Amino acid sequence: MERGRGALGPALELVHTGRAPTRAVLTAELGVTRATAGAVAAELEALGLITVDARPAAAGSQGRPSHRLSVAPGGPVVLAAQIHADGFRAALVGLGGRMVATAPGCMTVPADPSHIIDAVVEAGAALLRETGRRCLGAGLAVPSAVAEPDGTALNPLHLSWPAGAPVRRLFTEALAKAGVPGPGEGPATGVTGNDVNLAALAEHRHGAGRGARHLLCVATGHRGVGGALVLDGRLHSGSSGLALEVGHLTVNPAGLPCHCGSRGCLDVETDPLAFLTAAGRTPGPEVSLLQQARDLLRTEYADPAVRAAAELIVDRLGLGLAGLVNILNPDRIILGGLHRALLDADPERLRAVVADRSLWGRSGSVPILPCTLDFNSLIGAAEAAWQPVLDDPLTVLG
Amino acid sequence: MERGRGALGPALELVHTGRAPTRAVLTAELGVTRATAGAVAAELEALGLITVDARPAAAGSQGRPSHRLSVAPGGPVVLAAQIHADGFRAALVGLGGRMVATAPGCMTVPADPSHIIDAVVEAGAALLRETGRRCLGAGLAVPSAVAEPDGTALNPLHLSWPAGAPVRRLFTEALAKAGVPGPGEGPATGVTGNDVNLAALAEHRHGAGRGARHLLCVATGHRGVGGALVLDGRLHSGSSGLALEVGHLTVNPAGLPCHCGSRGCLDVETDPLAFLTAAGRTPGPEVSLLQQARDLLRTEYADPAVRAAAELIVDRLGLGLAGLVNILNPDRIILGGLHRALLDADPERLRAVVADRSLWGRSGSVPILPCTLDFNSLIGAAEAAWQPVLDDPLTVLG
DNA sequence: CGTATTTTGTTTAGTGTCGGCACAAAGTCA
């Protein structure tokens, strides 16, 4: 009777990522008939997820103009949360990666994950109460590898949390405690993941990674280096969530010792502390290492010592990226954190090093881009929370 | 009217990989009703791809016994070909990875890829004429990275071929020349791939990799090291076919110089020549380096120098595998060539090294197994050739 | 030995989703 149930998920994802601005292109993208695409759009509109403009858009070309398809402005949201070394942030994020409301917060109890998670979830719950939006899910990004299927944080070292903290359970419990409703009758179940992984997902959907088939992301936080891989639109997090732990690739055989037992790991050779040290600076305690490194790069790049340090780090990073290119053969690389700043400072040098050290010119010519999304880990947490809806809107929304 | 068209491909794959021995488990695996599974099986039988036993199998349990489902013994085949440093081999391979006929051959004109490919295809065509089997496709495995979408061999160094040889085009032309028919009316189009990649596919379907979600394969040929990754049953060959070029991971910072410009690469530190050299042997020209290395390992493992050399290579290999585990987080690793022999000689040492050097105990405990299939590259070439049939039997067979 | 139970396979009817097609709508182009 009702048409377009099977294509509902793919259709929503197309509108969500902005690849289906009208029903006409939706028809083409889905590979169905206009009748089906129309039914799909009507169904998604009935579910309150998208809107179809009443007035047709201004037509520049021949033929009957299309009505614009867009994400429903007042539609449901997900609760997104991010925890990093400097604090936490909660937000409500709608379809299309739109941040509807946000509330930054300060980290008060660094040593106890449960307190922080409770606080950030409560901040999100407050936003839900204020806005009155319907909540369909919740996602949390943490600066640590998250083991599957347990949902434990294996190395939240820079948060001074205990290794193995059960973040997913804590998150779900906090959601229940704060009364955040799920799509059904019970409380929401939380999705939890590594921040770089989630950032990669966000960049793939809404940022510099759009359209990439095999997207590699590498980023520094304040300490260490994280990686992520998005394959055909799905995050590849390995069989137990621990893929792309790229911090211990050897990039300087005679380099600094690393806590992993080896020397010259990407982690200790290319993170903000490495850059500050190479530039002969002693980091201060006022602001984060990442901030200090970025500031140094921005304000004192003319200083030969700073420039030399930047080039040294770029060379090391290039070696690591080349190794990853040889293994993963991505068609795009996106950099975040300090690496992004280093790319901005001297894009050609990094590209040259990667091309030179990767095996084939073909894969060496892979584009390397800066990330483009603000709060990409937060948006990524939202993307992960949206995933069940994108996969099958009917099952979630009934 | 006719039931079970959509599930035809998945059903065939289940029978093909031996995961659906009866219609009852086919029903369960497909998640459909008995009626549909029965119709699917009937359709596949009508296409001549599978057989349903007339007599029910001996029933050990309660209830009506199931009829056995199996691959049709006299059914269609694909032409599979493999080229390696010592020669080439052609075979006809049916569903289920069954080698129906095979013909080894000697390499006569090493420097010219077109002659060898013509010869191996002609050998396969002869098998087709002899057996009178219907041919549904053709696959070729070569010891080189194969660039996509061009189908050129980038580093067929050990064959003394020119880099960039257009192997896919040559293969397809040879198939036309030899009159190998495709599924339709025209000649067959050839699938071409790297031998380790195809071997990994074969091991995943029929060998030690069955059931693995993220399967990593690493193998030596005569020189150098190859890698392959099978994700959720599909080969991951990267955006341009160059993924898993693992030979240039650094495993010994102070090691031998490599043609890639670095030192101590997996390629030069763990291949057969490296083992023979470490054991103080001077390789002779009679048999292949791989054969010499295997023989040495088998016959003189009691010799302390040989054993020490083996342990050295195992340690280096373990370092490389640990690096790959950190990046890919596979749930199984399969080794081939000399690496397989080294694993057989001392399984515990390699597992301990990998566990010690990979970041998390959890991913460090990944099972490491020897490959179990004879001629796995050849079977893998057949698997790649079967793929269109497995994806959609009706489109291929009409 | 015969009947009940269990599991498998088949037949028939019904249902839901989608393609095909005709038609309507809304613009541009000449």
Next chain:
DNA sequence: TGACTTTGTGCCGACACTAAACAAAATACG
């Protein structure tokens, strides 16, 4: 204004599947 182009919709039929009843072939148990 009329021809053309492109988009959207309503109706019908094809078809792949489910549901449910029935049939078949073994074991289990009295």
